[in-house]
Amino acid sequence: MSTLGTVAKTVLRRRYLRQDENGTVVETPDELFHRVARDVASAEEAFGGDADAVEAAFYDALSGLDFLPNSPTLMNAGTDIEQLAACFVLPIEDSLDSIFTALKQAALVHQSGGGTGFAFSNLRPQGDVVLKTGGVASGPVSFMQIFDSATEQIKQGGRRRGANMAVLDATHPDIERFVTAKADEGTLRNFNLSVGTDEPFWEAYDSGARYDLVNPRTGAVVDQMDPADVLARIAEMAWATGDPGMLFLDTINEHNPTPALGRLEATNPCGEVPLLPYEACVLGSINLATHTADGEVDWAKLRETVHLAVRFLDDAIERSAFPVSETDEIMNANRKIGLGVMGFHDMLVDLRIPYATSDAVEFGRDLMSFVHDESWAASRDLAEERGPFPNWADSTRERPMRNATTTTIAPTGTISLIAGCSASIEPIYNVAYTKHVLGGLAVVNDRFVDMAKERGFYSEDLLEAVHGRTSIQDVEEIPDDVKPLFQTAHDVSGAHHLRVQAAFQDHVDNAVSKTVNLPQSASIGDVEDLFLTARDLGLKGVTVFRSGAKSEQVLGDDPRK
Ligand code: CDP
Incomplete structure (x- = not known):
C-alpha cells in the first residue's frame, strides 16, 4: 500500500472511513481499500470470473493510489447504502x-x-x-x-x-x-x-x-x-x-x-457527463502521477490500469443499487462509465513539460487518445465476455461494447486529495498553502520540494516565502528552468485553459470538467470571447471563474479552499 499523506488521512477519516452509530471511526484506510475491492470484485461471480484474483488486482490499484473511483463508491461499496455513482x-x-x-x-x-x-x-x-x-x-x-x-x-x-x-x-x-x-x-x-x-x-x-x-x-x-x-x-x-x-x-x-x-x-453538477433522463454514471480517475518512470510515461502500466479500471467501473454498475427504479433500468441498458485522469500536472512536471505550452496541449491530446483507445478496447473485451450493453444495436457504436461511453474528465475534487496528486487536468494552485477546510493543514507540493532539494535551492525560508502565493514566477531563489514547471492556475491564460480542455475533449466520450481561471483584471468582453472560443473549439460546455468573483462553488471540495 502507498503511504498516505496527512491530507489524505484527514479526508478519509472525516468523510470516508466507516463509523459506528456514535460517529467513532471503525475502519482503517487499508480496510477501506479492501472493502471497496472486495465488494466491487464480487460482481465477477455473476460472469464466471475469478472474483478473488480480480479483488487482489483492484486492491493493488486502489491502495497503490493508481486509480480511485468517485467518492460514492469509496464511501458506500460494501455498506448498507450500496449506491456507487456520483x-x-x-x-x-x-x-x-x-x-x-x-x-x-x-x-x-x-x-x-x-x-x-x-x-x-x-x-x-x-x-x-x-x-x-x-x-x-x-x-x-x-x-x-x-x-x-x-x-x-x-x-x-x-x-x-x-x-x-x-x-x-x-x-x-x-x-x-x-x-x-x-x-x-x-x-x-x-x-x-x-x-x-x-x-x-x-x-x-x-x-x-x-x-x-x-x-x-x-x-x-x-x-x-x-x-x-x-x-x-x-x-x-x-x-x-x-x-x-x-x-x-x-x-x-x-x-x-x-x-x-x-x-x-x-x-451532472460539474458538467462532465451529459446524461439522458434518469441516467447515472459511475466515474473513476487514473492517477497519472504514479504512471511515470525515469522522466517518461510508463505506457505499459497505464494500459494495464485503464483495462483494470474499465472492469472495475463495469463491475461497480453491477453492484450498485440505485435509489430510483428508472435509473436501474437505463443503467443496465446503457452502462455508461466515466474513466478519466488526475495528476496531469504532476505528470507534466515529471516529463519536464511546462503546463502553459503547446507541448503540454499536444501531449495531453496524445495521452487522452491512448487512454480512450485502451478504454474502448477494454470495453470491447468485456462485451465479448459479458455481452454488449443492451441498447448497443440501437446505438452509434459500430462494434459491440460493454458500455455506451467509457471516458470523462471529472474534477476529482476529493479523490485527488486522497491520491495526493494535482486535481484532474488542472494546473496546480500553489506549491505550498494552508488548507482551511481541513483545520489549517499546511500542504506542500512534493515534486517542488524534491526538485528544490535535488537542485540545492531548498530551504525552510523558501517554503515560507512561497507559502500561500498563487504564483512563484517572481521568486528569485527558484532557478529559471524550474519556475515554468510550477506554473499555477493564475499563470495560465484563459485561452490556454480552453486549449487544454479541448485537447482532452477530442478523446473523451462524455465531457470535460475544467475551470477556466481568469485574472481579476479580466473584462466582461474577455469572458465573452472565451465563450465564443469554446464554441469554436468544439467543446461541449464551458465555465469560467474570475479571480475575486463572488461565488459559492458547488465543487464540494474545491482544492483551493
Ligand atoms: O473527487 P470526487 O469523486 O469526490 O468528486 P469530483 O470528481 O470532484 O466530482 C464528480 C461528480 O461528483 C460531480 O460532477 C458531481 O456530480 C458529484 N459531486 C457531488 O454530487 N457533490 C459534491 N459535493 C461533489 C461532487
Whole structure:
C-alpha cells in the first residue's frame, strides 16, 4: 500500500472511513481499500470470473493510489447504502406532480452521495396560466429555489453538501431571470447554472438576427431576443459570479451514442457527463502521477490500469443499487462509465513539460487518445465476455461494447486529495498553502520540494516565502528552468485553459470538467470571447471563474479552499 499523506488521512477519516452509530471511526484506510475491492470484485461471480484474483488486482490499484473511483463508491461499496455513482440526471416535466416527484428523487440521490442535474426547460414560464387553479405559474427559477432549499437540508450521504446543475434552454421565456438568478450572494448556493444553446441560437448570432423565445407549454413564440445581448448578459454574470456557464447542446447531441433513446438536455453538477433522463454514471480517475518512470510515461502500466479500471467501473454498475427504479433500468441498458485522469500536472512536471505550452496541449491530446483507445478496447473485451450493453444495436457504436461511453474528465475534487496528486487536468494552485477546510493543514507540493532539494535551492525560508502565493514566477531563489514547471492556475491564460480542455475533449466520450481561471483584471468582453472560443473549439460546455468573483462553488471540495 502507498503511504498516505496527512491530507489524505484527514479526508478519509472525516468523510470516508466507516463509523459506528456514535460517529467513532471503525475502519482503517487499508480496510477501506479492501472493502471497496472486495465488494466491487464480487460482481465477477455473476460472469464466471475469478472474483478473488480480480479483488487482489483492484486492491493493488486502489491502495497503490493508481486509480480511485468517485467518492460514492469509496464511501458506500460494501455498506448498507450500496449506491456507487456520483452523477445523475432527473427529468422534470411541466406539472406539479413531475416537479415534486423529481424533488423527492433528488433527495434520495443526494442522501446516497450522488449529485443531480436537471433541465428546467420544459416548465412553463413565470406568469403563464395554470389551468387547474386559474392562477399564475411560478416559473423555473422559483422551482429551482425549492430544490435548493431541499438540498440544503440533506447532506449528501450525511457527509458533504449536495450539488445540482440546472440547465435552461436559451429559448425559454425566463432566460433573463435564469441568467441573473445567482446575482444575489447566497442564492441557489447548491446549484451550478448552465444556459443550453443549440444551432438556431448560434445561426442567429452569426447572422446578427434575433431568435425566438418559445413557451414550452404551448409551443407559441412569445418574444424574440438578440443572441448577442443574451451572450453579453451571460458573460456579465459569469464575470461577476462564475455562473452561469454554457452548454452547447447541439455538439453534445452530435456525440450522443444513443440518439434513438432521446436527446441529451442536461449534465451532472460539474458538467462532465451529459446524461439522458434518469441516467447515472459511475466515474473513476487514473492517477497519472504514479504512471511515470525515469522522466517518461510508463505506457505499459497505464494500459494495464485503464483495462483494470474499465472492469472495475463495469463491475461497480453491477453492484450498485440505485435509489430510483428508472435509473436501474437505463443503467443496465446503457452502462455508461466515466474513466478519466488526475495528476496531469504532476505528470507534466515529471516529463519536464511546462503546463502553459503547446507541448503540454499536444501531449495531453496524445495521452487522452491512448487512454480512450485502451478504454474502448477494454470495453470491447468485456462485451465479448459479458455481452454488449443492451441498447448497443440501437446505438452509434459500430462494434459491440460493454458500455455506451467509457471516458470523462471529472474534477476529482476529493479523490485527488486522497491520491495526493494535482486535481484532474488542472494546473496546480500553489506549491505550498494552508488548507482551511481541513483545520489549517499546511500542504506542500512534493515534486517542488524534491526538485528544490535535488537542485540545492531548498530551504525552510523558501517554503515560507512561497507559502500561500498563487504564483512563484517572481521568486528569485527558484532557478529559471524550474519556475515554468510550477506554473499555477493564475499563470495560465484563459485561452490556454480552453486549449487544454479541448485537447482532452477530442478523446473523451462524455465531457470535460475544467475551470477556466481568469485574472481579476479580466473584462466582461474577455469572458465573452472565451465563450465564443469554446464554441469554436468544439467543446461541449464551458465555465469560467474570475479571480475575486463572488461565488459559492458547488465543487464540494474545491482544492483551493
Ligand atoms: O473527487 P470526487 O469523486 O469526490 O468528486 P469530483 O470528481 O470532484 O466530482 C464528480 C461528480 O461528483 C460531480 O460532477 C458531481 O456530480 C458529484 N459531486 C457531488 O454530487 N457533490 C459534491 N459535493 C461533489 C461532487
